[in-house]
Amino acid sequence: MIGAEVVVRSLHGCGVDLCLANPGTSEMHFLSALGAAPGLRPVLVLQENVATGAADGYARIAGRPAATLLHLGPGLANGLSNLHNAARALSPVVNIVGDHATGHRRLDAPLTSDIRALAETVSVSTRCVMPGRGAGAETAAAVADSLGPVPGVATLLLPADAAWSEDESAPGLPQRGPAVTTDINPAGLVEALRRPGAVLLLGHGALRGAGLEAAGRVARATGAALVAQTTNPVVDRGAGRVTVERLPFAPDAARARLAGAPVIVLAGARAPVAFFAYPGKPGRLTAPGTTIIEYFAPECDAVAPLEALAEACGADGDTARNPAVLPGRPVGALDAAKLGALLARHLPEGTILVDEAMTNGVPIAAATAGAAPHRWCQNMGGSIGSGAPLATGCALAEPAAPVVSIIGDGSAMYTIQALWTQSREGLNVKTIILANRAYRILQAEVAKLDPARRTNAMDEMLRIDAPEMDFVAMAQGMGVPGIRVADCDGLDRALGRAFAEPGPALIEVTL
Template structure:
């Protein structure tokens, strides 16, 4: 068999059986090999950023790597933003990048580029396979690296792919678990038993039910506060799940949440910093004089918290969020009435992919008592994540409804993901919070002190406005095969969501609402 066939057989043998792809000429032997390995599902994205974002969403929900196939350096570059998000989430993503044949590279063809440099900017592991006989082994090592929480990238020259004589690897090595650091647990116990104000900040695998339960048990026993990182990779929440607030996005609000803490215990989360620099304001959000203790990293935070909870509060249980829903609102649609409608109607077991940005400000509170659900968030801040991640999540969990909450501006980065949703007939309902502006940047224009005026100048405002012409998301969606409608009232949103949840296949709701900063 050739190198491409050995690669795919190795991936399937290691449990990687979905490949999100936007291929080119150098990857045609991989494409042809798909027909010889029926266990591998190929999913086409019309833009590389859709393929990489879908791989991220898939792996977050499946708990195992997805593959993504890209074309040379420019293709990898187009997919980089969502690989950045995957890196920040420690998502197991395996990237296969085709390259020119080894003998062709010296001619400096138009698409020749430094793929290794681009790959290295987001990859925890990458390798260029130079011999066909090494394809199987290298692919197995790439899977192992991905399983350890890294974006792993395998660069495959075209002639290595098409040459015969390759064999698949028998199995991918299993990376060792990082385990629990007993010394770190003891240090956290000392801090919690000191009686000093303590904050437990959780992230990584601690944002699923076992980690949440342990964290709340600890907080209850020690009188500590527990917070979740601002953008968790996957957060389980809702009725019957221990409730944990997220650290605020705005530095001012996060500072208030952390105020007075003398100990900060990190379990799967990084020490909190401001997302951007602001004139005259600190970047480090840890209160002055607060001691920071690292309990665990991203991959074994839940285990460390469980051990700590059993030491500190043996035999205890954690309180859980009660089942509550908002009263369905009526009248004109705005950010808060839209959130209330979503909270009132969110289905059991939903996967909520959230890239709603400022317009989604009320969603967390409105869904706190909704049926238990998962939330996927924008871990790395590189926008254009939501629509592709919803594709991957729906493929990973085909029996669960996916609700994609999407800001209008960031939707346009990867809008072609709607086409993939239609082609694959995925049960994804997309709600576009359409306020006609980059609202978050309107806010940041003032926060960074770029203008002293209460109302910025017309040129500045033009760059943050999405009107003239207004974007018609209904026509865009319908043009890609997705059923769509526009709503302007809470009643209209409720009716549209009810219909979308009841009917298989993808749907889009263009929810028109005012800017939070208008007036």
């Protein structure tokens, strides 16, 4: 077999069954090998940042890595933004990057670059397949690297001559290292959590399934507040799910919420810090006198330590749950709260909801708290342009589940090409574009400045209304049916049609 065939068979043998590809000349032998391996599904994307974001979404829902296929350093550079987000989400991704043939690199051809240096900014490991040997072992090791003990992006460089040369190695076999565990005795946390104002701060796996249920029992038994860190890969929420407060994004609001906490126990969460620095304000969101205890890290399995903590607390009762109460049907012009209310009334059980609503996210989340049980995915790295690719990956991971992607209009333009892949693959993704014709989150930052520093140039640079973008036309041009709505009646009808019909759809909401 040639090296490309060994890599493809190794991927499939290690449980990778999806390859999100934006290939180039150096990857032709890999594409040929994909065609001969029906167990590894190739999905074409039109821009690399869609491939990497979709791999992130796939990993979050499937719990295993997809492969990407990118072309040389510039292709990797195009995908780095969503690889950054995937790394922050601890999403396993096998990031395959084609390279020049090893003898060609020294010629400094136009596409030559330091791919390894680029990859290492987002990768838990960076490996290279050498011509004629070791393709199976390197591929299997990359898959294992992506899965832990700290999951993330494992980059595998595949030079063209390594792909086309005969490789005598056998396909690599699955391997996996030991999981990361906590060494803190849960009994020692009980007294701390019973202090008035104590917070149990949840993140990552602690917001799903049995882990979340155990955390709810701990909160009921100790009186501690159950708070989720501001963003998380997947949150189980909706009617009947454990009630969890979300730490505000705005740093002043977050500091105010945590100001009276004598102790914060981190359960899969990171110690809270502000997204950005502001003059004269601390970067940490906790009060100076607050004790912070890390019970277990984000990469740990959450179920065992939380169940052990519940047992140590003597928690044998129920927990506070979101009531199955839907908002009333709103009327008139649309805003984020009304959109959330209508979405809650239509949301099918089992929906995966991808949130890149930016400034509109909080009222939408509040309105859907009592909707049918669903999963909520957020942007973990803060690099915008994740929403449509994430939704694409979620739908590939679980084709039977409805996927809703709520995206601000500015964010949507980073990766609008994802609609084409959704159409080509017939994915059940309903995209809601929140069209306020501005970078509203940055306008809020401007409002914090001294008025003397606000200028007309700032205002012009944060408006995207001239010319006005037509998302319906863009969607239709990529094979996705679209409609624009401006009031509650129109959105109510559009949501009803979108959920009644399979396949992708787009609704542009004028706010």
